[in-house]
Amino acid sequence: MLPFARVSIIGLGLIGSSIARAVRAHMPTVRLIGHDADPQVRATAERLQLCDDLADTAAAAVTDADLVILCVPVGAVGAVAREIADELAAEVVVTDVGSSKAGVAQALREALPGRAIVPAHPVAGTENSGPEAGFATLFHGRWCILTPVEESTGATERVQIFWERLGAQVETMTPEHHDLVLAVTSHLPHLIAYTIVGTASDLEEVTRSEVIKYSAGGFRDFTRIAASDPTMWRDVFLANKDAVLEMLQRFSEDLTALQRAIRWGDGDALHDLFTRTRTIRRSIVEQGQDDPAPDFGRRHD
Amino acid sequence: MLPFARVSIIGLGLIGSSIARAVRAHMPTVRLIGHDADPQVRATAERLQLCDDLADTAAAAVTDADLVILCVPVGAVGAVAREIADELAAEVVVTDVGSSKAGVAQALREALPGRAIVPAHPVAGTENSGPEAGFATLFHGRWCILTPVEESTGATERVQIFWERLGAQVETMTPEHHDLVLAVTSHLPHLIAYTIVGTASDLEEVTRSEVIKYSAGGFRDFTRIAASDPTMWRDVFLANKDAVLEMLQRFSEDLTALQRAIRWGDGDALHDLFTRTRTIRRSIVEQGQDDPAPDFGRRHD
Numbered sequence: 001m002l003p004f005a006r007v008s009i010i011g012l013g014l015i016g017s018s019i020a021r022a023v024r025a026h027m028p029t030v031r032l033i034g035h036d037a038d039p040q041v042r043a044t045a046e047r048l049q050l051c052d053d054l055a056d057t058a059a060a061a062v063t064d065a066d067l068v069i070l071c072v073p074v075g076a077v078g079a080v081a082r083e084i085a086d087e088l089a090a091e092v093v094v095t096d097v098g099s100s101k102a103g104v105a106q107a108l109r110e111a112l113p114g115r116a117i118v119p120a121h122p123v124a125g126t127e128n129s130g131p132e133a134g135f136a137t138l139f140h141g142r143w144c145i146l147t148p149v150e151e152s153t154g155a156t157e158r159v160q161i162f163w164e165r166l167g168a169q170v171e172t173m174t175p176e177h178h179d180l181v182l183a184v185t186s187h188l189p190h191l192i193a194y195t196i197v198g199t200a201s202d203l204e205e206v207t208r209s210e211v212i213k214y215s216a217g218g219f220r221d222f223t224r225i226a227a228s229d230p231t232m233w234r235d236v237f238l239a240n241k242d243a244v245l246e247m248l249q250r251f252s253e254d255l256t257a258l259q260r261a262i263r264w265g266d267g268d269a270l271h272d273l274f275t276r277t278r279t280i281r282r283s284i285v286e287q288g289q290d291d292p293a294p295d296f297g298r299r300h301d
Numbered sequence: 302m303l304p305f306a307r308v309s310i311i312g313l314g315l316i317g318s319s320i321a322r323a324v325r326a327h328m329p330t331v332r333l334i335g336h337d338a339d340p341q342v343r344a345t346a347e348r349l350q351l352c353d354d355l356a357d358t359a360a361a362a363v364t365d366a367d368l369v370i371l372c373v374p375v376g377a378v379g380a381v382a383r384e385i386a387d388e389l390a391a392e393v394v395v396t397d398v399g400s401s402k403a404g405v406a407q408a409l410r411e412a413l414p415g416r417a418i419v420p421a422h423p424v425a426g427t428e429n430s431g432p433e434a435g436f437a438t439l440f441h442g443r444w445c446i447l448t449p450v451e452e453s454t455g456a457t458e459r460v461q462i463f464w465e466r467l468g469a470q471v472e473t474m475t476p477e478h479h480d481l482v483l484a485v486t487s488h489l490p491h492l493i494a495y496t497i498v499g500t501a502s503d504l505e506e507v508t509r510s511e512v513i514k515y516s517a518g519g520f521r522d523f524t525r526i527a528a529s530d531p532t533m534w535r536d537v538f539l540a541n542k543d544a545v546l547e548m549l550q551r552f553s554e555d556l557t558a559l560q561r562a563i564r565w566g567d568g569d570a571l572h573d574l575f576t577r578t579r580t581i582r583r584s585i586v587e588q589g590q591d592d593p594a595p596d597f598g599r600r601h602d
Contacts, residue, residue: 123518127582133595135601140601181507185501185520186515186519186520189518189519192493192497192523193519194559194575195574196490196493197578198574199489199552200485201581202555205481206481206485208581208584210482210486212584212585212590213444213472213588214424215585215590215591216424216425216591217424217483217487218488218491219486219487219490220582221522222493222523223578223591224591225522227583230571230579231572237571238571241564245564250500254496254500258492258495262538262545262546263546265539270535270539273499274535275531277495278528280501280527280528281524281525282528283509289517290524290525291599295525298597299592300438300439301441
């Protein structure tokens with residue numbers, strides 16, 4: 001019944017440690033082997049008992065596994081794949097959790113020729129990083145996108161079952177389409193959030209203390225994703241350059257149109273857009289992709 | 302001990318109805334008179350018993366009041382002030398809750414010459430609108446900014462006490478400085494959120510259904526404030542045009558610099574900014590201006 005019996009997780013940050021906890025919660029008989037390049041993270045993982053075994057190298061962590069999950073920044077996937085290539089068991093399935101997929105798929109294919117590879121992206125996370133930030137329910141009700149590069153192995157179906165067991169819903173698409181979709185639903189929002197937080201930090205006439213005090217006017221909503229892991233996001237933007245630049249171009253055109261409407265006092269154009277954008281949130285809440293409580297469910301007491 | 306005994310609230314939407322509820326909770330002996338231009342809102346306010354009395358016109362609502370609070374879109378403040386001018390009691394204090402202040406201060410001064418005027422802005426809200434969306438604790442721990450135009454009346458101190466009784470902290474500044482500060486902490490974030498939600502709605506290659514499904518990658522954080530009241534926000538952008546355009550210009554420059562870094566693969570520039578922006582969120586949480594729980598405290602179950 002279990003899709004995999006011996007799962008190796010390389011990288012024990014927010015996502016890797018959440019997978020470990022979710023596997024424990026939902027498939028307790030699975031044997032978990034973990035590794036992280038950072039000795040401090042390994043020590044924390046040991047203390048939290050995230051895995052049955054912790055290995056000192058990525059290669060040592062995979063020898064016995066029937067599923068290997070690379071939970072490292074997308075820029076490191078190729079190097080880690082090369083590091084483990086010679087130690088993998090014959091029937092292993094290799095997957096990842098990276099936020100961009102075309103580059104990752106290519107890197108995995110080149111490093112692991114002939115292997116069963118199923119690139120994956122669970123669309124879930126928080127602004128926190130590291131092994132202590134993870135939790136077992138992170139993937140409940142979220143989507144996990146698979147972008148399989150080989151179709152004949154049955155590996156895709158097993159990875160799908162694995163993610164469904166962790167509470168996720170699974171969708172399959174090409175890596176290229178994934179990268180376009182995520183450019184607008186994830187990468188562009190992060191880029192904009194990082195930018196506005198930077199802009200607000202650099203003002204001369206408004207102090208940083210004022211920005212913080214009056215952030216409840218809207219600004220604080222942007223600071224959450226602008227607190228995400230810098231290395232992870234640097235890699236995403238470099239890896240998904242073309243799609244991000246295209247979405248950025250469209251966004252900039254739309255912003256310029258709005259700027260013009262403000263300059264010329266075109267209230268109708270503003271009101272039209274502001275009315276149109278209300279409906280999307282309703283759909284997101286209806287489809288269970290955000291909290292129905294006002295203000296994201298923040299406490300008001 | 303009470304700063305005011307008979308409070309008139311003109312406009313019973315999210316903010317007006319929250320003030321009514323908060324007055325009931327914190328100053329139960331205050332007599333509350335309400336009015337809203339929309340008969341449906343008046344009917345709802347009646348059903349919810351938000352006020353002791355509801356008047357059919359703004360003028361009728363203010364005759365007896367020692368504090369009048371205008372809770373209408375900033376573009377309507379001048380007209381409402383003219384409507385009530387002849388009915389105000391001699392010793393009344395007039396205040397408002399608008400998100401821009403220089404234009405409001407001028408409109409109030411022109412419509413109500415010689416009156417005690419204390420323009421105010423409670424920096425609080427949710428994405429919901431209308432009399433049913435309000436709640437008594439909305440202002441707890443939030444800041445309310447006063448931009449007094451007359452200094453000699455003692456009115457400012459009484460309005461300050463009023464807001465402190467509702468649970469807010471109070472700060473005083475000039476209308477012009479307020480408009481600059483809020484342009485970056487509130488108006489620009491709303492403008493950007495409206496824009497990206499519009500951009501995502503208009504794509505040809507990515508469906509709206511995909512945008513909704515994968516919104517947990519970051520996009521959903523923007524949809525909350527892009528669901529705010531369209532009329533309120535149209536008026537804010539038209540009223541605070543100069544400061545908004547200045548902040549927009551700075552933001553666009555910063556975004557262009559980031560776009561260039563992505564195009565040329567300058568990972569260090571990206572990593573530097575992404576590291577810098579992490580610290581601001583920590584300060585916002587430390588100063589009680591956002592929920593300390595990850596993901597804004599959204600439920601994960």
